Amino acid sequence: MIVKYAPQLINLFATLILLLSFAMISQRRIVTLINLFMLQGAALVAASFLLGYVTDNHELYVSGALTLVLKVIFIPWMLHRVIRKLNVRWDVETLLNVPTTMLVGIGLVILAFSLALPVSRLSDALAGGSLGIALACILLSFMMMITRSKAVPQVIGFLSMENGLIFAATAVTNGMPMIVEFGVALDVLVGVLILGVFMFQIREKFDTLDIHNLEALKED
Amino acid sequence: MLRILGKIQRIGIITEPVPARDEPALSEVGAQLKARIGERFGGSLAIREVDAGSCNGCELEIQMLGNPYYSIERFGVHFVASPRFADLLLVTGPVSRHMQAALLGTYAAMPEPRLVIAVGHCGADGGEFGTSYASCGAVANVIPVDAVIRGCPPTPLALMRGILEAIGQR
Amino acid sequence: MSWLGAFSQLLAMLMALLLAPLLTGWVNQWRARLQNKSAPGLLQPYRMLHKLFNKESVMADRASPLYRTAPYIIFSCMLLACAIIPTLSTDLPLSPAADAIALVGLFALARVFISLAAMDVGTAFGSLGARREMLVGFLAEPALLMVLFCASMITRSTSLTAIVENLAHREFAIYPSLLLAGVAFTMVSLAENARVPVDNPDTHLELTMIHEAMILEYSARHLALLEWAASLKLFAYSCAGLALFFPWGVAEAHSPLALLLALPVLLFKLAIGGFLLALIETLSAKMRVFRVPEFLGTAFLLAVLGLLVNVLLGVG
């Protein structure tokens, strides 16, 4: 039963992740942004568990569990804590206005899909079709990192980009080798910790998280 | 969002149930009101409220009619945005000269059958302000009034009684 | 066209006429409950319509014939819309006359007429409402069309009955594109039916009105027709949404028994839908008018995204 619908379900999760990426680039409130990111992680976890069950590939369980612990529980909790500590519950300002961002986003999606279409027609993996979606997610979160002027949204953008990467790996090649998974997970963890400290530092220096101020650091 | 849902859940329905134990007046007045509206207005009474220069005391009480405690909507009464939709005109305050034209216009814009109720002492006879260069005094001096609800301000229950009486007569 | 077909067609139209105010009443009741009030009776909308029909109509002295006929036109447009959407059965003789695109056309026709009527008397708020209505419309229509296209790309057809038959009676499958389409459709139908967060159906402040501002001038029977048309529109949207996203239980052609079975199923689905609508309205706050294009633009883009996903995953 579940095996029968597995590809469709995985596509469904892929679409959910894409939808959440769009929600994130169109979202102004920072708390909601973190919650959306949490949801995206959850969708990713579900996808990898499902895929692991279908192709009974236990490494996928492990990577799913890793994502669960890191992206769904720990990092959101930490981000919430950071914004509470720094009390930065402002609405996120974007450099481009939201509609323009969304239009660019659609452009990116078209690009990603048209690139991935031939590949996914070849791919024999269970959910090869969702490669394009993963690619689109990566591009979208990359753009999010570009268009946001505050540090926290950029961190979130970075993390969701990583979500996209993992999903691409999971979908197309049914999972990367375990060691890579661990490496990536560790990277992310350390990255976030450092960024957290980094944010506190920026805050101490400029008492704001607006990274425009970093431009003042260059010496001339 | 979840917080809101939780709150809704926690509070629950706090409207006076019909029939209620602690304040029989409200429930029975409500029942009568519903019955009369059923007879005369096919079960739906639309009210347009005009502030013709009141101190907003009456408005506050009229507001109360819509709150979860009284919830007059359950008796088929609702407030509307245009006199074109309305069956009944609630006028508060001594009609100030500036509001005179507006009040007349509002009355003219209402389709028959229509009722007018003057609310509060001021509406009834000009109250403290009486008739002067700035105020026409009682609502009755400007447009024909079917009923008067005295009180400064009248309580929501008094308002409901007044409306009931206004519908009842004729 | 069979006798059963004609019968189910008539049944569908009658049911729409009768059930539409009930749905409105149901939604209002739930909104009251969610505000911790006890609600007016389910039949309140019927009482209001009856009263309004009885009252004498008051009309501006410079209103033109267009203004007088507009409510009838709008009402019949909405009725026809309800007639071509498969609610109970997919055996509708009228449905070949108008497909999904024509359905959007119908809504557009009604919108144009109500806006023209609002501009006819020439009051400040009327024309303001007309402008805002067209503003909502020019983004909502394409979005709705794209949502319908998602379904018709899956089923390779734009005829609503064919779409529903396909979705309901082919073996079950999950269409990711319909997820995006569903989100878009919800946003569009909130805007189209003048609901929070786009418009507040029971506001008294003319400056914030969209739909109300256009009908401020109407009274009595004309107002009643417009109100009825509004609830028909809500009914049509709900049924269209149910037919696209939860098509199960709609009777197939030529089976009277299924027709009888379909009614309770539909009622159940409508009840759930109405409750969800009330929930959304309670949980969200009305947005500024100039956030509305953003809101609807998002819906439009999501629907387009649905089409793209459809092409990518090549479902159907």
Place this chain on the structure above:
Amino acid sequence: MTPFLHPTTWVHLDWVLVVVVAWLLIGVLGVAALRRFRFVAVVLFPMGAFFSVLLLAVSLSAVFSAPETAVLPLGLPQLPFHLRLDSLSAFFLVLIGGVSAGVSTFAAGYFRQGEGTPPGLICLEYHVFLASIALVVMADDAYLFMVVWETMALSSFFLVVANHRIPEIRQAGYVYMLVAHIGALGILLCFGLLQANTGDYTFANMRQQHLTPFWGSVAFVLAVFGFGAKAGILPLHAWLPEAHPAAPSPFSALMSGVMLKIALYGILRVSFDLLQEHIWWWGVLLMGLGLVTALFGVVFSTVQVEMKRLLAYSSIENIGLICTGFGLSLLFLAYDMKALSALALTAAMYHMLAHAFFKSLLFCSTGAVMHATGERSLGKLGGLMRYMPWVAWPTLIGVLACAGLPPFGGFIAEWLLLQSFLFTTGVPSSFLDMLVPVMAALIALIAALSGYTMVKYFGVIFLGQPREENLAHAHDAGPWERLGMVWLVLGCVILGLMPSQVIALIDPTTNLLAGAGLAHTLADSGWLLVPVSIERASYAPAIFLLGVLASMGLAFLLVRKLYHGRLRRVPPWDCGFPWQTVRMQDTAEGFGQPIRQIFEPFFRMKRQLPGAFDAQPSYKVTVEDPLWYALYLPVARLVERVSRIVGLLQQGRIAVYLMYSFVTLIVVLLVVKR
């Protein structure tokens, strides 16, 4: 060479020639009666209309008959004029006849004393114009084509500048002339390529030539450029919103309704008929141009504050949509998907017919309004429905058709176009596959926006309260004007309610150009419009309209039977603010403001806001076309600079000029000697 002497043996082509000659004669009569404008108005123009109807009848039968050719012993020696009447030409003759019949009738009541050019001359130019466009679609060699094409351009130029007393109008005419000639240059070069050095400029020969993909593409691009300049495709649209308002209304109607279509005829003839091989990116190019043009046109038309400019921009939009249809059809043809290609082409040609009728109707109505009020700016109109119902109600039909609403022609065209987009999967290129849904979405957006524009147009002119006192004395249209508008309304209604019959008319053309047609699917479905198959899609406007009308009548009767019809007239509800004035209605600027805000990057806006301490605070906003500044003015400056350099040659002394020619002679001799 057909025997002209025995009328019994005449074929369609001869009858068409008769009409052409008749039009020329009417023109000459007009010159004879130069200032007797009553005679010109009530005798000559109706005669022209009569011959238009004749043309309509002839070409309706010619559509279904085999191609006819003729060679006229006119023109240069050894270069006689070749004529050919195939179904494509016949289709356009139907369009010309149908529209011009209505417009000429309207014109009979329109022209007044003492407007710039004397009426007789206008009559001449008008009918020469008609004759020339009729010949353009029948021309079968490049010479005749260019001759009549230029005749069309010239006569239309004179008509545009009919009121040459006004400097703006002269300016507009000048711009129009300029763009027309640049376009003609492109067409000339295109023909030069098509004949492929055979030196034989007949179309028959061009069809034989097989150009290499490169030269074929160059020819195609030249054709799109040349004809596009006449059709108003971006970025060569700038003349259109200038020339349309300048011309007298009946002629604006002809320009927008017919002349633009003739330009599109050129594109069709060259890219579908004369060019044998088709390349996929031609289609993509046309589609892209079309969509950009359409979006640009519709966005600009929503913010216009002047009736005819608004309509002109809306024409740009419609031309864009038609080009999109051409492009899609060309794309399919390149991939050899004949059925889909035919579908898209049918949609485009349907759109041409529909647009020809409703747009000329709308231009006629603006003419009537301008006569009644002397006012062309939307901000000074309003409430005319009460004073001129005979103009308002036909305009309402035109507006609904233009907004692409059922049950009228515009909707059917968009319906077919969307259908052809919707079933476009499996185009070999994945990128195109991704682009198609986006294009469909754009088309839907454009259609909805045109609805916005049309509500603004009708609402601001005819509804509400008059914004000026003098509007209360506006007189309704005269009998001739009414007749003309009713004819055009009939056209709109027929196009809306009888799609199967109209498509049967288009079918031979699609068979000629795309090698397929819809007739076989339509034949058995009667009143139902079924482009592909009944399961896929169907639409029956007649039943649709019947349904609406029936339920309307039923609702009315029931309300009257069960309840009552009491009505009381009172002053409008002013929200308790008795000092409302007519200036508090939404103005044209106000109605366009949301669009201006949303599509801000499209415009070049100058806003003048009142300051806090102004004695007379004033608000002014002007919206301009950025392309004008980005493209046209720089080119103009360049040309100026070059011509100044050339100007150095001019000394004004005979001796110097003689020296020039002397030197030239010497140089030539030297060259020849070698």
